[in-house]
Amino acid sequence: MRTTVLDATTLETLVSAAVAAPSIHNTQPWRFRLDSDALTLEIRAATRRRLRHIDPAGRALHLSVGCAVLNLRIAIEHFGWEPVPRLLPRPDEPDLLATVRLGGSARTSSCTSLYDAVWRRHSSRFPFSERPLPTAVITELTEAAHAEGARLHHLSPHRADSVLRLTREAEQRNTTDTDRARESRRWVTEGNGTGLGMPSEVLGPQDYREHIPMRDFGAHRHAHPARSFEQQPSIAVLSTAHDRRTDWLRAGQAVERVLLVATAYGIRASLLHQALEWPDLAERLMPSPDTHPSHAQMVIRLGYGPEGPASPRSNKSVPAR
Template sequence: MHTAVLDATTVETLVSAAVAAPSIHNTQPWRFRLDSDALTLEIRAAKERGLRHIDPAGRALHLSVGCAILNLRIAIEHFGWEPVPRLLPRPDEPDLLATVRLGGSARTSSYSSLYDAVWRRHSSRFPFSERPLPTAVIAELTEAAHAEGARLHHLPPHSADSVLRLTREAEHRNTTDTDRARESRRWVTAGDGTGLGMPSAVLGPQDYREHIPMRDFGARRHPALLTARSFEQQPSLAVLSTAHDRRTDWLRAGQALERVLLVATAYGVRASLLHQALEWPDLAQRLVPWPDAHPAHAQMVIRLGYGPEGPASPRSNMAVLSSGDA
């Protein structure tokens, strides 16, 4: 039997670690409930923060929650428990996306080096340098994804150019689709004091924000951006994919994504996420440019590199942690 005490301060820290995870448009679409008798934290979808037009199937919501699950697992282990996650544990409660039970004493794990990164990780939407990622770092990032049941494919230059073209096409569609554009404006540059949404400060330098008002990199080769402060000419991009495309795969992909981002943070590598093309099924199918005998489903495009840290998106106090029986 584990002898550590699950007091209020520890629970608060566990949930704070979970909500430090990235989420699409910083919607933070999660809620937490503690079953103190079972020593189990439930993670439910906050459907009112879902993106009905941008993410109608809820794939990005599940990825976001998957990122929070990974952070929660790391924090639980940091405090000495063995995290025991279950994905979609109750079919009759579709909004219950996962439970994580605090098991016995934690075994030695590679998570030990990632706890500090949980608190330091955030996206950087600023230009990176042309310095390439070391081969050893790319290998570590690839292994991080593999450890969570996903695949990370670092793109060669010609494939990266193809993905950027798909991203620009998706961005064009998003800005010309009235419903999607309105939904994005609701969350981007929100600044309403709730801690939700993306305030303008995190979107990158004002010099080119007018060309990329809601995302970070799709328009990097717009003629107006070819200035001394424009983005790197040859970005380092990676595609995260899974063998299947079910809800459980989305949750696993989110955990893999966050593990990749935390390992990158530990190595001083900045990252930002290019989600645009994944919001259009026909474009998403073209994001897996490598030949493979087995099917692969792209789940995220990640831009990696060295550059300024940039400001962090705020976090909300609206996770709504309750305790006891439902």
């Protein structure tokens, strides 16, 4: 699809695609503004939606915005422009995390399936089947992460068990940390007064064997009866070579590209972020450092299973200047 005019309908669609991205606790911590003179969309941090106890450094906020940037890039290309992204473009405006300019005519788009996946992708926190992922698909997911400057490590069963143990330890810490537990519960159903957050129906059940640590949202964890999850979950860790703000934004784009490619293949995913919320546990998510040290940015569970319900999205109106 090609268009030469950024009319209100097209702009609304672009931003709708961006906000379809995943975000921690569905906080959707972003704001959009159109610079109509430069034909550029600005993406700023919505700091009032930041999780100050769970995400004190803002790493998860940056990853969330990175996911939205990737969706925006794909949508811009779908409408016939070349997306020109810049990360942290103005050091004197720390809340401006990225801009994406609508450049000249895009090259022949190869992202049709990914644009379709933007609207279908959402997390599934339900049990998956034991059907393994095809090797060719794992390779394509790895290439998707690499295209955005990240690495995707598909774990062996032994290594997956180790990562899941760290995730369980993190989840236990979260439930006993009063501030974190309160902040987490506030974003379930209530949405912290924003109308966002996570309705209880999207949470999914707990694993009655406690093998896969789905996040515990306190009083809402019993929204579904406990069920048996897959015996050998397919777990991947996405990492970057460095751990700066720009790396967080790139990692978010890589996470979303992986999720969209998975969606295009009918593969479900859920994000296990708990261990990344504790620096000492996050360091242990990666194997011992070698000649290529890396920093874990996301743990992704992949598999075949039910789609699950989607979380709500915010109002998508965009101010212009």
